[in-house]
Amino acid sequence: MIEVHNLAASYSEKGSKKIVFENLSFEVSSGIPLSVIGPSGCGKTTLLYLLSGLKKPEKGEILFRRERLNGHQREIALVLQHYGLLPWKTVFQNASLGLRIRGFSKKEMKETVLPILQELTIDHLLDRFPNQLSGGEKQRVAIARALALRPSLLLLDEPFSSLDAFTREHLQNLILNICRQRELALVHVTHSIEEAVFLGEKALVMNEGRFDLLSINGVGMAARNSEYRKSDNFHQYCNLLRGHLKR
């Protein structure tokens, strides 16, 4: 679905360009979620912004459905680390913002967004503002907003980093279910080795300009549940990732 060829990214600091990473190549297809993991500052979030079309690469190219990605693409949805909810919009307004931007009518927005909010069990919070929501509820609203655009690729930037362990595991299960049911391709950035193994079937380890693309395909998406977290298989893949991160 998305192919990355010899990608390089940079940022400007005091007038000079600093390379974040270069020569990065990989591909993502639906049904095979990719976890991107690495230490702070290695360019994980930058990579996600490039994949979403928010930033332009320094070098290389990104192909989405075999066409060069150039700016925003409707089928690619991004959920930001701190959810990116607008404090002045209610849950419904936040969730339907992408549709509103595209000129959908109020009726169309309701028909699209309400079933998603029901699916995510936040339909009772329609008129609440983000400052009235818990971390988990905010995360669901951000996911609902992404899903409302009917994407085929979902990008998540450290989606569960500020949530408690219980909510985190619950939302991880939810994300996997959503991706499975909707046949979404998933790329998610994380700091957590356990999260990378639970959500991903492939892992891209970014470490000081070096990349390792690993298969961490323990079990299929449908079998990833609480039991899988306790299994030897799961811990073996965690140790594999840990080993690559320490290199």
Place this chain on the structure above:
Amino acid sequence: MIKGRTFMAIVVVFAFWYLLAYVFKTQILPYPHLVFSALLPSLGKGLGGHFLVSTYRILLSLLWALILAVPFGLYLGRRRRIDELVSPMIYLIYPIPKIVFLPLILLLFGLGDLSKIFIIFIIVFFQILVTTRDAAKGIDEEQILSVLSLGARPKQIFLHAIFPACLPKILTSLRISIGTSIAVLFFVESFATENGLGFFILDAWSTLDYLSMYTGIMGMGVLGVIFYEGVDRIERKYCRWMFNP
């Protein structure tokens, strides 16, 4: 209808006024009930008309300041390089008391309403400009990215993210500007005019009619309350999210 807290504030102000009037026992500081009894005669002397003229001058000054300072401030706040060029000029002009330009303003805009409105406008313009610019600078970039990631165009980014993020601070700057504009109003209505609350107060003062003078001062207080209440209502309506903790 007066709310509990407003009622309490009125009680405290008048109690303090009574206390001062009792302590100083001078004609220059009459008891509040005497001022209230002078209200009807003051209305007969045209207090209502003066009140409306002052309201018109303040309203127009604030509206023009908002119309020009808010878009300019938002633009500067989101364009770092242009802000770096323009800010030194703002900092040079902002602290200069604009009243010193009075001769020039009178020459350019004449002795009528326009010069008075312009002086108030130019003073509050900078207050609103600097606050709005700083608000636009301080927007959480993730909010902009979030709207951008949904495919928003510049106009939609402004409408959904930039303006709503800055609105609370714009309203705060408006509140500060209301206080400033009423203070400046007294000055601008002290010359080349025969209407407005400032004129009414000074005229009563010059004839030693202290009771009328205080009705004019109360008029200025009421003017402030009306404007502040208006801003509070706008905030409750358009910044509803701030009142739902």
